[in-house]
Amino acid sequence: MAKRGMLIVLSGPSGVGKGTVRKAIFEQKDNDFQYSISMTTRQPRNGEVNGEDYFFVSKSDFEDKIAHGQMLEYAKYVDNYYGTPLQYVNQTLDSGKDVFLEIEVNGARQVREKMPDGVFIFLTPPDLVELKQRIINRGTEDMATIDKRMGKAVDEIKTMRDYDYAVVNDDLVVAVDEIKNIIKGEHLRVTRVYPEYQEMLGEL
């Protein structure tokens, strides 16, 4: 049996740029890990492909998966579910390959409870003023909504304490490099490799 892969979770406050960083990581072709595609009940947007951007399923299918413990994490936004199907993650890990999740902080908390051995990386804004500016620059929200989101961001940043690593999303190239660096380093942690050495010592 292959050595089980490592679960990598990238999270951080809304608006910090998790999606951009994740895409930049997967544009590089030297990755040894598999991106876990989320499942959602929302309608595909223009150009979105089922099985690439998301797994698009019906509400009843999604609720059925929740009821059967088949979601590693999930959340409901407005009227739609978003989440990570457990089976795909477990199959990939069992095959020996690492799995990379990019999810919201609530989802990350759920994953930490179920898979505490994962590597949890928190993406942070360089500062909160900068974060506010990014949300404003999107131009999709009014000021009341922005203030509400900022309060949420502060609460979310405080959850950093429950993560293993913190990466600042200031320079995209640096952030991508740091995340890949963390993943390489984690593979060398004694807690992950010691079983192999026990085998080596057992050969004597």
Next chain:
Amino acid sequence: MAKRGMLIVLSGPSGVGKGTVRKAIFEQKDNDFQYSISMTTRQPRNGEVNGEDYFFVSKSDFEDKIAHGQMLEYAKYVDNYYGTPLQYVNQTLDSGKDVFLEIEVNGARQVREKMPDGVFIFLTPPDLVELKQRIINRGTEDMATIDKRMGKAVDEIKTMRDYDYAVVNDDLVVAVDEIKNIIKGEHLRVTRVYPEYQEMLGEL
């Protein structure tokens, strides 16, 4: 006040090649950390320079430092003391610079007790047959001594469990790269950076 530097400890069984790896790391000029020079009571060998290879001191000076708690770790081999002076390490860490120690496993255990926040990296042989061959190749020991050293090596490899990371010394370039990678990643650990974020959140 500068943020205190990080202590990095490279150790591993006798004969694994700690010194070679350490020298290869310090031949690179892009390191952000300072090598901590050991102190010894043995005589300088041909070409060894005081303050570069070792700090060469008298036996009474060394024992005086032990008595005053001024050695971070030390050991006695045959009739000579070897160890790490505490003051130099603390001064360098206080200035914000990381300190790199390359020491025996007994010394590493002493350092772990005094500075548990350090990054402890264990250098391992690819396998024990290979380790035995390396010791034989040195040509400085007879077989009885080699067997005794092998037993010691097995005991030493078991101490790996007390370390944070394990790096295999198979390919020197890979080992050096992995160690530098570990050091970079450790700087991103939440336990090390969270105080800075608390400050950021306090600014609101």
